[in-house]
Amino acid sequence: xxxxxxxxxxxxxxxxxxxxxxxxxxxxxxxxxxxxxxxxxxxxxxxxxxxxxxxxxxxxxxxxxxxxxxxxxxxxxxxxxxxxxxxxxxxxxxxxxxxxxxxxxxxxxxxxxxxxxxxxxxxxxxxxxxxxxxxxxxxxxxxxxxxxxxxxxxxxxxxxxxxxxxxxxxxxxxxxxxxxxxxxxxxxxxxxxxxxxxxxxxxxxxxxxxxxxxxxxxxxxxxxxxxxxxxxxxxxxxxxxxxxxxxxxxxxxxxxxxxxxxxxxxxxxxxxxxxxxxxxxxxxxxxxxxxxxxxxxxxxxxxxxxxxxxxxxxxxxxxxxxxxxxxxxxxxxxxxxxxxxxxxxxxxxxxxxxxxxxxxxxxxxxxxxxxxxxxxxxxxxxxxxxxxxxxxxxxxxxxxxxxx
Ligand code: UTP
Numbered sequence: 004x005x006x007x008x009x010x011x012x013x014x015x016x017x018x019x020x021x022x023x024x025x026x027x028x029x030x031x032x033x034x035x036x037x038x039x040x041x042x043x044x045x046x047x048x049x050x051x052x053x054x055x056x057x058x059x060x061x062x063x064x065x066x067x068x069x070x071x072x073x074x075x076x077x078x079x080x081x082x083x084x085x086x087x088x089x090x091x092x093x094x095x096x097x098x099x100x101x102x103x104x105x106x107x108x109x110x111x112x113x114x115x116x117x118x119x120x121x122x123x124x125x126x127x128x129x130x131x132x133x134x135x136x137x138x139x140x141x142x143x144x145x146x147x148x149x150x151x152x153x154x155x156x157x158x159x160x161x162x163x164x165x166x167x168x169x170x171x172x173x174x175x176x177x178x179x180x181x182x183x184x185x186x187x188x189x190x191x192x193x194x195x196x197x198x199x200x201x202x203x204x205x206x207x208x209x210x211x212x213x214x215x216x217x218x219x220x221x222x223x224x225x226x227x228x229x230x231x232x233x234x235x236x237x238x239x240x241x242x243x244x245x246x247x248x249x250x251x252x253x254x255x256x257x258x259x260x261x262x263x264x265x266x267x268x269x270x271x272x273x274x275x276x277x278x279x280x281x282x283x284x285x286x287x288x289x290x291x292x293x294x295x296x297x298x299x300x301x302x303x304x305x306x307x308x309x310x311x312x313x314x315x316x317x318x319x320x321x322x323x324x325x326x327x328x329x330x331x332x333x334x335x336x337x338x339x340x341x342x343x344x345x346x347x348x349x350x351x352x353x354x355x356x357x358x359x360x361x362x363x364x365x366x367x368x369x370x371x372x373x374x375x376x377x378x379x380x381x382x383x384x385x386x387x388x389x390x391x392x393x394x395x396x397x398x399x400x401x402x403x404x405x406x407x
Contacts, residue, residue, distance in 0.1 A: 004042045007034075017046065019190050022198075024342060037196040042145065046182050046355045049188075050202065058278030059295070062304045063344040065261065065274070065372025066249055077243060081252050090227040093131055093142050093241050096311070096360070097156060097234040098149035098178040098202045102335055103386050104393075108370055109152040111234045112159045113310050113384065117407040123384065124159070126237040126400070128166040130318030144173045145217055149202035153177050176215035177279035177301040177390045179203045181356045182336045184276070199339050204357025205233075206328050207230040209320050222317060226381060229320075230391040231360065234309035236394050238382040238403060240312075240375075247314065250371050256280070256319030257364060258371040262381050267294040270391070271308035272361050274372050281370035283309055283361035284297055285331075307372045309361065310381050319367055381402060398401045 005013065008028075014020050023039065026034065071078065085091055100109040111124035128144070135142055148156045157175055160166070165173050180200040182190045191199040208231065212218050222227075228247065232239050240246075240260075250258030259274050272283040289305065296304040337353035339346050346352075364370050375381070382399035385391040397407055 004039050007038065010038055010041050014041070018188070021342075022192070025195060033196040037198075040198050040200075042140075042180055044190075044198075045179070045203075048330050049184065049190075060282070060305070061276045062247075062298075063274055063281060063307065063370075063372055065307060066253075066374060068374050068376065071245065071249065072372065074249070078245045078248035078252065081248030082246065083138050083140075083248070085228065085247050086134070086138050086142065086242060086244055087250060089141055089225045091140075091142055091242055091247060092221050092226045092229055093144045094208065094229050094231040095127065095144065095146045095234055096205045096208060096231065098147045098152070099234070100149075100151060100201060100203065101235070102219065104384065105387055109148075109156045109159065109234075110384065111156065113383075113393070115237065115393065115400065115407065117397070119406070121400075121405070121407060122163070123234060125163070125166045126169050126405070127232075127234065127239055127241065130239060131241040132167055134240075134244070138244060138287075140170075140242070141172065143172050143174060143221060143224070144168060145176065145212065145221075145229075147178055147205075147208050147211065148178055149178050150180050150200070171284045174217055174220075176212050176217055178205075178207050178211045183335075183339075183353045183355050186334075187234055187336045187355055188354075191337060192342070193338075194340050194345075196218075197340075197355075199337055201335075201337070202357075204331065205360045206358025206362055208360060209315075209324060209363070211325065218317065218321075227317055229315045229317060231311075231313045233383075235384045236310060236312070236380075236382060237384060238380050238399060239310075240380055246312075246373050246375075249373055250314045253369075253371045255367075255369040255371045256316040257367045257369065258314040258373050259283075259307075259309050259364065260375050260380065261307040261309055261372045262288060262375060262377040264306045264308040265377070267291075267303060269308060271310070273305045274307040274309050274364075274370065275305055278366065280365055280368065282365045284330060285359075285361070289378065307374070310362070310375070310383070311366070312380075313360065315363070320363070323363070325368040326366055328358050328366070331357050331359055333357055 181203040191197040
Protein backbone atom coordinates (compact mmCIF):
# COMPACT_ATOMS: atom_id res chain seq x y z
CA UNK A 4 0.00 0.00 0.00
CA UNK A 5 1.21 3.50 -0.81
CA UNK A 6 1.52 6.19 1.89
CA UNK A 7 -0.31 9.51 1.93
CA UNK A 8 2.45 11.49 0.19
CA UNK A 9 2.80 8.91 -2.56
CA UNK A 10 -0.95 8.79 -3.10
CA UNK A 11 -1.11 12.58 -3.22
CA UNK A 12 1.51 12.70 -5.95
CA UNK A 13 -0.13 9.88 -7.84
CA UNK A 14 -3.56 11.50 -7.74
CA UNK A 15 -2.10 14.84 -8.81
CA UNK A 16 -0.48 13.21 -11.83
CA UNK A 17 -3.83 11.62 -12.70
CA UNK A 18 -5.90 14.79 -12.20
CA UNK A 19 -7.79 13.18 -9.30
CA UNK A 20 -6.63 15.27 -6.31
CA UNK A 21 -10.26 16.03 -5.38
CA UNK A 22 -10.40 12.58 -3.79
CA UNK A 23 -8.22 13.73 -0.90
CA UNK A 24 -10.28 16.75 0.12
CA UNK A 25 -11.63 16.05 3.58
CA UNK A 26 -8.97 13.37 4.18
CA UNK A 27 -7.64 15.21 7.25
CA UNK A 28 -11.03 14.82 8.93
CA UNK A 29 -11.10 11.01 8.71
CA UNK A 30 -10.06 8.89 11.64
CA UNK A 31 -6.95 6.75 11.25
CA UNK A 32 -8.79 3.61 10.32
CA UNK A 33 -10.77 5.38 7.59
CA UNK A 34 -7.63 6.99 6.25
CA UNK A 35 -5.91 3.65 6.03
CA UNK A 36 -8.84 1.98 4.31
CA UNK A 37 -9.16 4.83 1.83
CA UNK A 38 -5.46 4.83 0.93
CA UNK A 39 -5.80 1.10 0.46
CA UNK A 40 -8.70 1.52 -1.95
CA UNK A 41 -6.83 4.12 -3.96
CA UNK A 42 -3.68 1.99 -4.07
CA UNK A 43 -5.70 -0.81 -5.60
CA UNK A 44 -7.02 1.23 -8.55
CA UNK A 45 -6.24 -0.32 -11.90
CA UNK A 46 -5.36 2.89 -13.75
CA UNK A 47 -4.86 1.09 -17.04
CA UNK A 48 -8.58 0.33 -17.04
CA UNK A 49 -9.50 4.00 -16.63
CA UNK A 50 -6.91 5.37 -18.98
CA UNK A 51 -7.31 3.13 -21.94
CA UNK A 52 -8.79 4.97 -24.91
CA UNK A 53 -12.42 4.09 -25.59
CA UNK A 54 -12.66 1.12 -27.94
CA UNK A 55 -12.08 1.95 -31.55
CA UNK A 56 -12.56 -1.11 -33.59
CA UNK A 57 -10.76 -1.32 -36.86
CA UNK A 58 -11.00 -3.58 -39.86
CA UNK A 59 -14.01 -4.12 -42.08
CA UNK A 60 -16.83 -6.26 -40.83
CA UNK A 61 -18.47 -9.08 -42.71
CA UNK A 62 -21.39 -11.31 -41.84
CA UNK A 63 -20.51 -14.63 -40.25
CA UNK A 64 -22.54 -17.60 -41.31
CA UNK A 65 -23.26 -20.36 -38.88
CA UNK A 66 -25.64 -23.21 -38.19
CA UNK A 67 -29.27 -22.29 -38.83
CA UNK A 68 -32.19 -23.91 -37.03
CA UNK A 69 -32.82 -26.04 -40.11
CA UNK A 70 -29.25 -27.31 -40.32
CA UNK A 71 -29.24 -28.10 -36.63
CA UNK A 72 -32.46 -30.05 -37.02
CA UNK A 73 -30.94 -32.08 -39.85
CA UNK A 74 -27.94 -33.09 -37.72
CA UNK A 75 -29.67 -33.14 -34.35
CA UNK A 76 -28.91 -36.73 -33.44
CA UNK A 77 -25.29 -36.55 -34.48
CA UNK A 78 -24.76 -33.36 -32.43
CA UNK A 79 -26.63 -34.67 -29.42
CA UNK A 80 -24.62 -37.90 -29.38
CA UNK A 81 -21.30 -36.06 -29.49
CA UNK A 82 -22.41 -33.61 -26.78
CA UNK A 83 -23.77 -36.36 -24.56
CA UNK A 84 -20.41 -38.11 -24.71
CA UNK A 85 -18.63 -34.94 -23.56
CA UNK A 86 -21.13 -34.48 -20.75
CA UNK A 87 -20.89 -38.07 -19.55
CA UNK A 88 -17.10 -37.90 -19.60
CA UNK A 89 -17.27 -34.90 -17.24
CA UNK A 90 -15.65 -32.57 -19.74
CA UNK A 91 -18.05 -29.67 -19.28
CA UNK A 92 -18.49 -27.11 -16.50
CA UNK A 93 -21.08 -24.34 -16.37
CA UNK A 94 -20.06 -20.78 -15.54
CA UNK A 95 -22.75 -18.37 -14.39
CA UNK A 96 -21.91 -14.69 -14.71
CA UNK A 97 -23.66 -13.14 -11.74
CA UNK A 98 -21.32 -10.31 -10.79
CA UNK A 99 -23.38 -7.54 -12.43
CA UNK A 100 -25.27 -4.96 -10.47
CA UNK A 101 -28.51 -5.04 -12.40
CA UNK A 102 -28.76 -1.25 -12.31
CA UNK A 103 -31.56 -1.19 -14.86
CA UNK A 104 -33.64 -3.52 -12.73
CA UNK A 105 -33.23 -1.09 -9.89
CA UNK A 106 -32.74 -3.54 -7.04
CA UNK A 107 -29.62 -3.79 -4.92
CA UNK A 108 -30.14 -7.52 -4.29
CA UNK A 109 -28.41 -10.02 -6.60
CA UNK A 110 -30.38 -10.28 -9.85
CA UNK A 111 -30.62 -14.03 -9.42
CA UNK A 112 -32.49 -13.55 -6.15
CA UNK A 113 -35.35 -11.82 -7.94
CA UNK A 114 -38.63 -13.67 -7.44
CA UNK A 115 -40.55 -14.04 -10.72
CA UNK A 116 -43.28 -16.16 -9.15
CA UNK A 117 -46.89 -15.02 -8.93
CA UNK A 118 -48.63 -17.78 -7.02
CA UNK A 119 -45.44 -19.37 -5.66
CA UNK A 120 -41.77 -18.46 -5.44
CA UNK A 121 -39.71 -18.77 -8.58
CA UNK A 122 -36.33 -17.11 -8.32
CA UNK A 123 -34.10 -16.37 -11.29
CA UNK A 124 -31.33 -18.55 -9.80
CA UNK A 125 -33.89 -21.30 -9.42
CA UNK A 126 -34.88 -21.13 -13.11
CA UNK A 127 -31.24 -21.44 -14.14
CA UNK A 128 -30.36 -24.24 -11.78
CA UNK A 129 -33.51 -26.19 -12.69
CA UNK A 130 -32.60 -25.94 -16.37
CA UNK A 131 -29.14 -27.27 -15.64
CA UNK A 132 -30.45 -29.99 -13.35
CA UNK A 133 -32.75 -31.20 -16.13
CA UNK A 134 -29.66 -31.89 -18.28
CA UNK A 135 -27.68 -33.44 -15.45
CA UNK A 136 -30.56 -35.79 -14.67
CA UNK A 137 -31.48 -36.63 -18.25
CA UNK A 138 -27.96 -37.46 -19.38
CA UNK A 139 -26.61 -38.81 -16.11
CA UNK A 140 -23.81 -36.24 -16.15
CA UNK A 141 -21.99 -34.32 -13.46
CA UNK A 142 -21.53 -30.66 -14.34
CA UNK A 143 -19.70 -28.36 -11.90
CA UNK A 144 -21.42 -25.00 -11.58
CA UNK A 145 -19.08 -22.03 -11.08
CA UNK A 146 -20.71 -18.78 -10.07
CA UNK A 147 -18.99 -15.42 -10.56
CA UNK A 148 -19.95 -12.77 -8.04
CA UNK A 149 -18.50 -9.37 -7.13
CA UNK A 150 -17.71 -7.56 -3.88
CA UNK A 151 -21.18 -6.02 -4.10
CA UNK A 152 -23.10 -9.27 -4.05
CA UNK A 153 -20.81 -12.13 -3.07
CA UNK A 154 -22.02 -12.48 0.50
CA UNK A 155 -25.70 -12.12 -0.36
CA UNK A 156 -25.47 -14.52 -3.30
CA UNK A 157 -23.78 -17.23 -1.27
CA UNK A 158 -26.21 -16.79 1.61
CA UNK A 159 -29.23 -16.83 -0.70
CA UNK A 160 -28.21 -20.02 -2.47
CA UNK A 161 -27.28 -21.73 0.78
CA UNK A 162 -30.63 -20.80 2.30
CA UNK A 163 -32.36 -22.39 -0.67
CA UNK A 164 -30.14 -25.49 -0.55
CA UNK A 165 -28.73 -24.61 -3.99
CA UNK A 166 -32.17 -25.38 -5.41
CA UNK A 167 -31.35 -29.06 -5.38
CA UNK A 168 -27.90 -28.84 -6.99
CA UNK A 169 -25.22 -30.98 -5.33
CA UNK A 170 -23.44 -28.55 -3.01
CA UNK A 171 -20.04 -30.10 -3.72
CA UNK A 172 -20.50 -29.19 -7.38
CA UNK A 173 -21.12 -25.47 -6.71
CA UNK A 174 -18.14 -23.09 -6.63
CA UNK A 175 -17.96 -19.32 -6.24
CA UNK A 176 -15.34 -16.84 -7.36
CA UNK A 177 -15.19 -13.08 -7.25
CA UNK A 178 -14.43 -10.62 -10.03
CA UNK A 179 -12.52 -7.35 -9.54
CA UNK A 180 -13.93 -3.88 -9.03
CA UNK A 181 -13.16 -0.61 -10.85
CA UNK A 182 -13.88 3.00 -9.88
CA UNK A 183 -16.72 4.90 -11.54
CA UNK A 184 -16.08 8.40 -12.83
CA UNK A 185 -18.27 11.33 -13.72
CA UNK A 186 -18.64 12.15 -17.40
CA UNK A 187 -15.44 14.23 -17.22
CA UNK A 188 -13.39 11.32 -15.93
CA UNK A 189 -13.25 12.41 -12.28
CA UNK A 190 -13.47 9.43 -9.90
CA UNK A 191 -16.64 9.46 -7.80
CA UNK A 192 -17.03 8.76 -4.09
CA UNK A 193 -19.70 6.49 -2.70
CA UNK A 194 -19.30 8.01 0.71
CA UNK A 195 -16.79 9.94 2.79
CA UNK A 196 -13.51 8.05 2.36
CA UNK A 197 -14.97 5.40 0.04
CA UNK A 198 -14.62 5.22 -3.72
CA UNK A 199 -17.67 4.50 -5.86
CA UNK A 200 -16.63 1.09 -7.16
CA UNK A 201 -18.45 -1.17 -9.57
CA UNK A 202 -17.73 -4.65 -10.96
CA UNK A 203 -15.25 -4.39 -13.83
CA UNK A 204 -17.41 -6.12 -16.45
CA UNK A 205 -17.91 -9.72 -17.44
CA UNK A 206 -14.73 -9.86 -19.57
CA UNK A 207 -12.49 -10.73 -16.64
CA UNK A 208 -14.28 -13.97 -15.75
CA UNK A 209 -11.49 -16.25 -16.95
CA UNK A 210 -8.62 -14.39 -15.27
CA UNK A 211 -10.64 -14.10 -12.03
CA UNK A 212 -11.36 -17.80 -12.20
CA UNK A 213 -7.68 -18.54 -12.79
CA UNK A 214 -6.72 -16.40 -9.80
CA UNK A 215 -9.19 -18.28 -7.64
CA UNK A 216 -7.46 -21.54 -8.64
CA UNK A 217 -10.64 -22.88 -10.16
CA UNK A 218 -9.34 -23.33 -13.70
CA UNK A 219 -6.65 -25.67 -12.44
CA UNK A 220 -9.13 -27.43 -10.21
CA UNK A 221 -11.54 -27.99 -13.09
CA UNK A 222 -8.78 -29.23 -15.38
CA UNK A 223 -7.62 -31.63 -12.71
CA UNK A 224 -11.18 -32.99 -12.67
CA UNK A 225 -11.02 -33.54 -16.43
CA UNK A 226 -13.07 -30.50 -17.51
CA UNK A 227 -12.17 -29.25 -21.01
CA UNK A 228 -15.03 -26.90 -21.87
CA UNK A 229 -16.73 -24.01 -20.10
CA UNK A 230 -20.30 -23.12 -20.91
CA UNK A 231 -20.52 -19.49 -19.86
CA UNK A 232 -23.90 -17.83 -19.50
CA UNK A 233 -25.56 -14.77 -18.05
CA UNK A 234 -27.62 -15.03 -14.91
CA UNK A 235 -30.49 -13.05 -16.36
CA UNK A 236 -31.83 -15.13 -19.25
CA UNK A 237 -34.40 -17.26 -17.48
CA UNK A 238 -34.88 -19.61 -20.45
CA UNK A 239 -31.16 -20.24 -20.72
CA UNK A 240 -30.38 -23.81 -21.72
CA UNK A 241 -27.15 -24.72 -20.05
CA UNK A 242 -24.83 -27.59 -20.97
CA UNK A 243 -27.06 -28.23 -23.97
CA UNK A 244 -25.65 -31.42 -25.56
CA UNK A 245 -26.71 -30.41 -29.07
CA UNK A 246 -24.83 -27.09 -28.83
CA UNK A 247 -21.87 -28.87 -27.26
CA UNK A 248 -21.74 -31.54 -29.92
CA UNK A 249 -22.12 -29.07 -32.79
CA UNK A 250 -19.31 -26.85 -31.48
CA UNK A 251 -17.05 -29.79 -30.80
CA UNK A 252 -17.61 -31.34 -34.22
CA UNK A 253 -17.13 -27.97 -35.97
CA UNK A 254 -13.54 -27.93 -34.67
CA UNK A 255 -13.98 -24.42 -33.23
CA UNK A 256 -12.67 -23.53 -29.79
CA UNK A 257 -15.74 -21.41 -29.23
CA UNK A 258 -19.46 -21.49 -29.89
CA UNK A 259 -22.12 -18.83 -29.42
CA UNK A 260 -25.83 -19.35 -29.19
CA UNK A 261 -27.56 -16.78 -31.35
CA UNK A 262 -31.10 -15.69 -32.18
CA UNK A 263 -32.21 -13.94 -35.35
CA UNK A 264 -32.50 -10.28 -34.39
CA UNK A 265 -36.15 -9.26 -34.36
CA UNK A 266 -35.40 -5.80 -35.76
CA UNK A 267 -32.34 -3.78 -36.77
CA UNK A 268 -32.71 -1.84 -33.53
CA UNK A 269 -32.84 -4.79 -31.16
CA UNK A 270 -30.40 -4.25 -28.30
CA UNK A 271 -28.28 -7.35 -28.62
CA UNK A 272 -24.68 -7.76 -29.73
CA UNK A 273 -24.15 -9.19 -33.20
CA UNK A 274 -21.77 -12.01 -34.07
CA UNK A 275 -19.86 -11.23 -37.25
CA UNK A 276 -16.33 -11.26 -38.65
CA UNK A 277 -13.83 -8.48 -38.43
CA UNK A 278 -10.52 -8.66 -40.24
CA UNK A 279 -11.23 -12.32 -40.89
CA UNK A 280 -11.79 -13.24 -37.23
CA UNK A 281 -15.00 -13.67 -35.31
CA UNK A 282 -16.13 -10.62 -33.42
CA UNK A 283 -19.18 -9.30 -31.65
CA UNK A 284 -20.38 -5.75 -32.11
CA UNK A 285 -22.44 -4.30 -29.29
CA UNK A 286 -25.76 -2.76 -30.33
CA UNK A 287 -24.60 0.73 -29.43
CA UNK A 288 -21.52 0.34 -31.60
CA UNK A 289 -23.39 -0.77 -34.73
CA UNK A 290 -24.15 2.08 -37.14
CA UNK A 291 -27.64 2.41 -38.55
CA UNK A 292 -26.73 1.56 -42.13
CA UNK A 293 -24.95 -1.66 -41.18
CA UNK A 294 -27.70 -2.61 -38.75
CA UNK A 295 -30.27 -2.23 -41.57
CA UNK A 296 -28.34 -4.02 -44.35
CA UNK A 297 -30.17 -7.07 -45.74
CA UNK A 298 -29.27 -10.00 -47.99
CA UNK A 299 -31.12 -11.12 -51.15
CA UNK A 300 -33.72 -12.97 -49.11
CA UNK A 301 -34.48 -9.88 -47.07
CA UNK A 302 -32.78 -11.20 -43.93
CA UNK A 303 -30.61 -8.87 -41.84
CA UNK A 304 -27.01 -9.32 -42.92
CA UNK A 305 -25.85 -8.67 -39.38
CA UNK A 306 -28.67 -10.55 -37.72
CA UNK A 307 -26.96 -13.15 -35.47
CA UNK A 308 -27.86 -11.71 -32.07
CA UNK A 309 -25.87 -13.19 -29.20
CA UNK A 310 -27.69 -14.22 -26.04
CA UNK A 311 -24.69 -14.57 -23.75
CA UNK A 312 -24.41 -18.31 -23.87
CA UNK A 313 -20.96 -19.35 -25.04
CA UNK A 314 -18.82 -22.44 -25.12
CA UNK A 315 -15.07 -22.10 -24.73
CA UNK A 316 -12.40 -24.75 -24.93
CA UNK A 317 -10.19 -24.15 -21.88
CA UNK A 318 -6.91 -24.81 -23.74
CA UNK A 319 -7.75 -22.06 -26.27
CA UNK A 320 -8.59 -19.58 -23.50
CA UNK A 321 -5.29 -20.31 -21.83
CA UNK A 322 -3.45 -19.50 -25.04
CA UNK A 323 -4.94 -16.01 -25.24
CA UNK A 324 -5.22 -15.35 -21.51
CA UNK A 325 -2.29 -12.93 -21.39
CA UNK A 326 -3.63 -10.76 -24.22
CA UNK A 327 -5.35 -7.48 -23.49
CA UNK A 328 -8.96 -6.95 -24.31
CA UNK A 329 -10.45 -3.48 -24.82
CA UNK A 330 -12.09 -1.47 -22.07
CA UNK A 331 -15.62 -0.19 -22.65
CA UNK A 332 -17.02 2.89 -20.95
CA UNK A 333 -20.67 2.36 -20.18
CA UNK A 334 -22.82 5.37 -19.28
CA UNK A 335 -24.84 4.51 -16.18
CA UNK A 336 -26.68 6.09 -13.27
CA UNK A 337 -24.43 6.02 -10.24
CA UNK A 338 -25.36 7.38 -6.80
CA UNK A 339 -22.51 9.31 -5.24
CA UNK A 340 -21.35 11.54 -2.42
CA UNK A 341 -20.28 15.00 -3.59
CA UNK A 342 -18.23 15.90 -0.50
CA UNK A 343 -21.25 17.37 1.30
CA UNK A 344 -24.32 15.39 0.36
CA UNK A 345 -25.49 12.18 -1.31
CA UNK A 346 -26.71 12.55 -4.89
CA UNK A 347 -29.21 10.16 -6.49
CA UNK A 348 -29.21 11.05 -10.19
CA UNK A 349 -32.26 10.48 -12.36
CA UNK A 350 -30.29 10.29 -15.60
CA UNK A 351 -26.98 8.71 -16.55
CA UNK A 352 -24.27 10.71 -14.85
CA UNK A 353 -21.26 8.43 -14.78
CA UNK A 354 -19.07 5.99 -16.60
CA UNK A 355 -18.41 2.44 -15.50
CA UNK A 356 -15.29 0.83 -16.92
CA UNK A 357 -15.75 -2.69 -18.09
CA UNK A 358 -14.16 -5.39 -20.15
CA UNK A 359 -16.64 -7.62 -21.91
CA UNK A 360 -16.77 -11.33 -22.55
CA UNK A 361 -17.62 -10.68 -26.17
CA UNK A 362 -14.11 -9.33 -26.76
CA UNK A 363 -12.63 -12.69 -25.85
CA UNK A 364 -14.28 -14.13 -28.92
CA UNK A 365 -12.16 -11.97 -31.21
CA UNK A 366 -8.98 -13.41 -29.75
CA UNK A 367 -10.02 -16.94 -30.68
CA UNK A 368 -9.60 -18.07 -34.23
CA UNK A 369 -13.10 -19.25 -34.88
CA UNK A 370 -16.56 -19.24 -33.37
CA UNK A 371 -19.57 -21.31 -34.33
CA UNK A 372 -22.81 -19.36 -34.52
CA UNK A 373 -25.50 -21.75 -33.33
CA UNK A 374 -29.03 -20.49 -33.90
CA UNK A 375 -31.68 -21.16 -31.29
CA UNK A 376 -35.40 -20.46 -31.13
CA UNK A 377 -35.89 -17.13 -29.45
CA UNK A 378 -39.23 -18.08 -27.90
CA UNK A 379 -37.73 -21.16 -26.28
CA UNK A 380 -34.34 -19.90 -25.16
CA UNK A 381 -34.24 -16.16 -24.79
CA UNK A 382 -36.01 -14.33 -22.00
CA UNK A 383 -33.61 -11.74 -20.61
CA UNK A 384 -34.47 -9.77 -17.50
CA UNK A 385 -32.83 -6.39 -17.87
CA UNK A 386 -35.56 -3.89 -16.92
CA UNK A 387 -38.42 -3.80 -14.44
CA UNK A 388 -41.00 -3.13 -17.14
CA UNK A 389 -41.19 -2.87 -20.94
CA UNK A 390 -38.66 -4.52 -23.26
CA UNK A 391 -36.60 -7.40 -21.81
CA UNK A 392 -38.24 -7.07 -18.45
CA UNK A 393 -39.79 -9.03 -15.62
CA UNK A 394 -43.08 -8.84 -17.54
CA UNK A 395 -41.75 -10.19 -20.84
CA UNK A 396 -39.76 -12.91 -19.04
CA UNK A 397 -42.89 -14.03 -17.18
CA UNK A 398 -44.84 -14.25 -20.45
CA UNK A 399 -42.11 -16.32 -22.09
CA UNK A 400 -41.81 -18.62 -19.09
CA UNK A 401 -45.57 -19.23 -19.23
CA UNK A 402 -45.37 -19.95 -22.97
CA UNK A 403 -42.78 -22.58 -22.15
CA UNK A 404 -45.05 -24.26 -19.67
CA UNK A 405 -43.36 -22.95 -16.52
CA UNK A 406 -45.84 -22.39 -13.72
CA UNK A 407 -45.59 -19.04 -12.03
P1 UTP B 1 -25.37 -6.76 -18.13
O1 UTP B 1 -24.42 -6.12 -19.05
O2 UTP B 1 -26.76 -6.88 -18.59
O3 UTP B 1 -25.29 -6.00 -16.74
O4 UTP B 1 -24.79 -8.17 -17.74
P2 UTP B 1 -26.15 -6.13 -15.42
O5 UTP B 1 -25.25 -5.79 -14.32
O6 UTP B 1 -26.83 -7.46 -15.28
O7 UTP B 1 -27.28 -5.03 -15.58
P3 UTP B 1 -27.18 -3.45 -15.76
O8 UTP B 1 -26.53 -3.21 -17.11
O9 UTP B 1 -26.38 -2.91 -14.61
O10 UTP B 1 -28.61 -3.03 -15.71
C1 UTP B 1 -24.85 -9.33 -18.51
C2 UTP B 1 -24.40 -10.47 -17.65
O11 UTP B 1 -23.05 -10.28 -17.23
C3 UTP B 1 -22.97 -10.31 -15.81
C4 UTP B 1 -24.35 -9.98 -15.30
O12 UTP B 1 -24.53 -10.47 -14.00
C5 UTP B 1 -25.21 -10.64 -16.35
O13 UTP B 1 -25.31 -12.02 -16.11
N1 UTP B 1 -21.96 -9.32 -15.37
C6 UTP B 1 -22.03 -8.04 -15.81
C7 UTP B 1 -20.98 -9.73 -14.51
O14 UTP B 1 -20.94 -10.91 -14.10
N2 UTP B 1 -20.07 -8.80 -14.10
C8 UTP B 1 -20.11 -7.51 -14.53
O15 UTP B 1 -19.24 -6.71 -14.11
C9 UTP B 1 -21.10 -7.13 -15.39
